[in-house]
Amino acid sequence: MLKDKRLRIVxxxxxxxxTEFSVNYAVKLAKMGKKVALVDLDIVNLYFRSREKSNILEEMGIRVIGSSVKGAAVDIPAISSEVLMPLQDKSYEGIIDVGGDPVGARVLGMYYQYFIPEEYDMFFVLNANRPETQTVEKAIEYLRKIEDAARVKVTGIINNTHxxxxxxxxxxLRGQELAEKLSQEANLPIKYISAIESVAKELPKDLEGEIFPMTLYMREEWMV
Known part of the structure; x- marks a missing residue:
């Protein structure tokens, strides 16, 4: 993780x-003693957004930046000017959770001038169980559309088939097969293989990519 660039776009x-990966990544960095900011740029999806866990994350020392409109019952696509803080302040390790389609990625495009190659990584999270990304052809088409909208290039793949x-x-492992094919087609490395902790500890150690155990922060106990 510490070999990744200072700004990590997901x-x-x-x-x-x-979003689950973004939250887990931020938590792991915070536990390493890093100064962390988690930026929620998802103004499209109404559910399972990282800013919904602000209280828990801020207790861990993570600065959460989301909508400029405060209020639990308010849902307005408003972006806080604080987004610029971790982009400009190099004392922060930044994780940027972007909306899950090319429309959502346009928001990131507003800040593309801050993402110089030496300072950012952009990770494409791949779930082979999603119909829209369950083939190499579909996955790479989706990846390229997001790149075009965001005006920022992907630098690595995360197998998060779950x-x-x-x-x-x-x-x-089925997701890893797809990730490997996408890696070859797009000429991108597999950076992480993320899975719930009980599964992560049983995965083969010789897989391409770093095994990344996750806690389901975004799922309440009563959710399946």
Whole structure:
């Protein structure tokens, strides 16, 4: 993780698990003693947004930046000017959770001038169980559309093939096959293989990419 660039942009289709990965990434950095800001740029999706966990994350020392309109019952696509803070302040490790389609990625395009190659990574979160990204052709088409909208290039792939709490080793390994094909087609490295902790510890150690155990912060206990 510490070899990644200072700014980490996380993109992926709805249901890919990009927000869960973003939150887990921020938590892991905070536990390493890093100064962390998590920017929620998702103004399209109404559910499972990282800013919904602001209280928990801020207790861990993570600065959460989301809508400029405060209020639990208010949902307006308003972006806080604080977004610029981690982009400009190099004392922060920044994680940027972007809306899950090319429309959502246009928001990131507003800030493209801040993303110089030496300072950012953009990770494409791949879930082989999503119909829209379950083939190489579909996945690379989706990836390129997001790049075009965001005006920023993807630098790595995350295999996050899951079925939430029902995820199996077989799910992850099937997703890894797709990730490897996408890696070859797009000439991008597989950076992480993320999975719930019970599955992550059972995965083979020789897979391409770093195994990334995750806690389901975005799922309430009563959710399946």
């Amino acid at each position: 993109i992926g289709h709805y249901g890919s698990g990009k 079925m939430l709490k029902s995820t199996t080793i077989e799910d992850v």
